[in-house]
Amino acid sequence: MSExxxxxxxxxxKNKYNSANYDSLRIVVPxxxxxxxxxxxxxxxxSINGLVNRLxxxxxxxxxxxxxxxxx
Numbered sequence: 001m002s003e004x005x006x007x008x009x010x011x012x013x014k015n016k017y018n019s020a021n022y023d024s025l026r027i028v029v030p031x032x033x034x035x036x037x038x039x040x041x042x043x044x045x046x047s048i049n050g051l052v053n054r055l056x057x058x059x060x061x062x063x064x065x066x067x068x069x070x071x072x
Contacts, residue, residue: 027052
């Protein structure tokens with residue numbers, strides 16, 4: 001039971017941190033493409049999230065540092 005008590009506060013803390021530091025986007029791809037995207041990301045050593053972030057950053061012409069800087 002003590003594991004459950006530890007897990008819930010930790011989850012709340014992570015959720016609070018994530019909501020304060022990240023925006024969330026949902027993307028939709030044609031049916032059947034998800035598996036191919038996952039395989040491609042794995043093949044090049046990235047997660048889907050990392051792949052999408054890198055592609056957007058590169059397309060916008062931003063450096064890693066510029067990408068991480070919060071715009072107001």
